[in-house]
Structures are given as C-alpha cells and as structure tokens.
Amino acid sequence: MNVLPAKPVFIGDTTLRDGEQTAGVVFSAKEKIAIARKLDAMGVHELECGIPAMGKEERSSIRALVDLGLSARLITWNRALIPDIDASISCGITAVDISLCVSDIMIENKINKSREWVKEQLRRALGFAKSRGLYVCVGGEDASRADLSFLGELMQIAKENGADRFRFCDTLGILDPFTMQEKVAALTAAVPQFDVEVHAHNDLGLATANALAGFRGGASYISTTVNGLGERAGNAALEEVVMALKVACGIDVGIDTRRLSAISRLVGKASNRGVPAWKAVVGERVFSHESGVHADGVLKNPAIYEVFPPEEVGLSRHIVAGKHSGTNGIVECYRQIGIPLSIEEAQKLMARVRSASQLIKGPLQPQDLIRLHETLTLAAA
Numbered sequence: 001m002n003v004l005p006a007k008p009v010f011i012g013d014t015t016l017r018d019g020e021q022t023a024g025v026v027f028s029a030k031e032k033i034a035i036a037r038k039l040d041a042m043g044v045h046e047l048e049c050g051i052p053a054m055g056k057e058e059r060s061s062i063r064a065l066v067d068l069g070l071s072a073r074l075i076t077w078n079r080a081l082i083p084d085i086d087a088s089i090s091c092g093i094t095a096v097d098i099s100l101c102v103s104d105i106m107i108e109n110k111i112n113k114s115r116e117w118v119k120e121q122l123r124r125a126l127g128f129a130k131s132r133g134l135y136v137c138v139g140g141e142d143a144s145r146a147d148l149s150f151l152g153e154l155m156q157i158a159k160e161n162g163a164d165r166f167r168f169c170d171t172l173g174i175l176d177p178f179t180m181q182e183k184v185a186a187l188t189a190a191v192p193q194f195d196v197e198v199h200a201h202n203d204l205g206l207a208t209a210n211a212l213a214g215f216r217g218g219a220s221y222i223s224t225t226v227n228g229l230g231e232r233a234g235n236a237a238l239e240e241v242v243m244a245l246k247v248a249c250g251i252d253v254g255i256d257t258r259r260l261s262a263i264s265r266l267v268g269k270a271s272n273r274g275v276p277a278w279k280a281v282v283g284e285r286v287f288s289h290e291s292g293v294h295a296d297g298v299l300k301n302p303a304i305y306e307v308f309p310p311e312e313v314g315l316s317r318h319i320v321a322g323k324h325s326g327t328n329g330i331v332e333c334y335r336q337i338g339i340p341l342s343i344e345e346a347q348k349l350m351a352r353v354r355s356a357s358q359l360i361k362g363p364l365q366p367q368d369l370i371r372l373h374e375t376l377t378l379a380a381a
C-alpha cells in the first residue's frame, strides 16, 4: 500500500540513549563511535546520543561523537533544567531534547509539581535553549497518559517560544495503534505547522505498530533503536520501522537497508543482547525455508514466501533439510553440496531426513546429508 506522507519522514535513532538505558547495558566510548558511524553511513537522520547531565565521562564520549563530524544531527536528552542544557552545550551539542513530565501521575508523584509549574518550566528551559541557538525538541514524557488538552497547551507554548518539534512519548508502551493514531492526529490538528515525533515503547509488543500509527496520525519524526533495544521491553526497532515503511506503506526514507543486519549484529554484540534468529527483518534465520510447501514455492519464485529479498537487508536465503522437508527442498539441499538427486532418490531420502532431524532436533548439516546419501547407495548395492 502506498501512503503518501504530507512531509518527509525523519528517522531518529536513540540506541545510544534509550537503548543504553536497557537495564545492564553499557556501551564503551569506542562502541558508541562505531555504532554512530554505521548509523550515519546508512543514512539515519538523527542520533540521540546520550545524557550530558550524567557526568564527565558521558560528556567526553558525547564530545567524541560531536568531533566525528557526522552528517546525522546529534541530539542529547535533558531534563527541562538549565544545568542539564548547559551540560549539553559544553559537549559542543547544537540540538537538545528537553524533557517535561506531562502526565498528572508524573507531575504530582514524581516531580511533585503542578501543570502550571510545568508550563513555566517549559518557557524557562526553552527560552534558555533558544537564546543559545539550539535546535529544540520538547519531549513529552508519558504523553500517552496525559490530558490531551494540556498537551495541546504545552505544544502551543513550545511552538510560540521557538521549539522545533514536540516528541509524543508512549513511555509505558500502553497504547494500541488505533488510539495512538487518534491522539497524534488530534494534536497535529490542534497545533498545526508544528512537527511531531513519535517515541514508542514495546511493553505490549506494539512499538513498531504504534510508531507507524503515530506517523499515520501526522508525526513526521519516528524514534527508533537498533534491535528495539531500550527501557524494559524496548523501543520501536529501527530495522522494523524502516522496512515496514518501505514494504507496507511504500515509503523509502532514504536509509541504506542493506546495512541493517550488520548494524543489528554490531549492537547485539556491544549490548550483550544477542539477536534472536527469528527477529523480524534482521534475524539470521528469517529467510530460512524448511517446510516442503514453502521451500518448493521459494525455489519457484522467492516472492511466493518472502516479503522482500534477503539481500535488501544484508541477509541471505537458506533452504534447510529437516523434519518438515519435501522432495524439492531435499533435491535443492543436495544440489548445494554437489550431489545431484533424482526425484525418486529424494523421495527415498525423505523419511531418513525426517528421522535424523528428529534425533538431532535441528536441521541437517552437509555431513549429515552425505551420510544419509551413503546409506542410499549402500542399499542399492
């Protein structure tokens, strides 16, 4: 389906900020540089790269990222507090997210303030950031649980005071995509000509769907992380959002998708959170076909069972021999190891492939296939 966006779609990546907030995940300064370089090279538009208020060490790794001179815009996360913003400026950063608590539960129980105080906090922090010439995204933490009319007021203040966009955060990942679309549409209608970003969490497994729903509601910036890393169950995954926009919505955001699996592996290793083989888009085995009907179909035309070619995300296709194999798949597996099989031979081997696969509880490796083939020739002798 082609969904023509009203404006260009910008992809932000927050692997180095929200991704690193995953409990127990730490990136070294060297890993941050390698990740940032790769994201930049593939064409990601903006990198949220850390939290200068955390201290000297964090600031020096952010400074090192600034010194790379990447094409992507670097942005930092800040509470809407002048010392936080000052810390960002000290790193050479020129774009900041200034975060407000916007739901009543957070305003009353976390920061112990009032809605009026938050409005004043916004004016003060934004005024300071703009007086220093910064690009400003106003972050609405817990926006999905906030009163919509209050959010509208904050967005209006943000717009009037020179903010560049508003970030709608589904901080707890509680929305369904229909409600996400409705809320973002209501806000973009209430405050027109003001860019909105959608930042979705995956607590209910809906982050990618919600990111797309936010976009369908009018958001032009989408926040993502590689592998969906992030607080608790994570964020909308970069690879899923980019490929879903491309395949499901017909929108090419200008990112080199062939590099998605490489960045996924890099972040998987650096975060010490291995990527499941079945992970959508970048899992090592999402283009493996064992079942007879599927292998046969893919051998005739890959588009029969593949939503896009594996090369498009830097992966490759595998036809695998196992418990569910059919004749055509078995012929192909043997062809790949240089043993041409007739259909009759493949049919004879099928039962042996099935029982061997059940014994080893997995797919057959080339040496297993050769051994089974030898039993066939022995039987014939």
Ligand SMILES: CC(=O)SCCNC(=O)CCNC(=O)[C@H](O)C(C)(C)COP(=O)(O)OP(=O)(O)OC[C@H]1O[C@@H](n2cnc3c(N)ncnc32)[C@H](O)[C@@H]1OP(=O)(O)O
Pocket: 018, 021, 051, 053, 054, 077, 079, 080, 081, 099, 100, 101, 110, 111, 141, 171, 231
């Ligand atoms: C939803 C998100 O992901 S938001 C991003 C959150 N990321 C992180 O927390 C990671 C990095 N954080 C840190 O290093 C620290 O928490 C710091 C440097 C930000 C603050 O450290 P500390 O001063 O020691 O405070 P601590 O972490 O215990 O508590 C957070 C403080 O920030 C305040 N705070 C939280 N959000 C905001 C906000 N938007 N505006 C102003 N203050 C805020 C809290 O009220 C609390 O202050 P209090 O102790 O006066 O009540």
Ligand SMILES: O=C(O)CCC(=O)C(=O)O
Pocket: 018, 097, 098, 099, 100, 138, 139, 140, 141, 142, 167, 169, 170, 171, 172, 199, 201
């Ligand atoms: O305040 C922001 O801009 C982002 C905070 C965040 O990561 C979230 O609310 O999930």
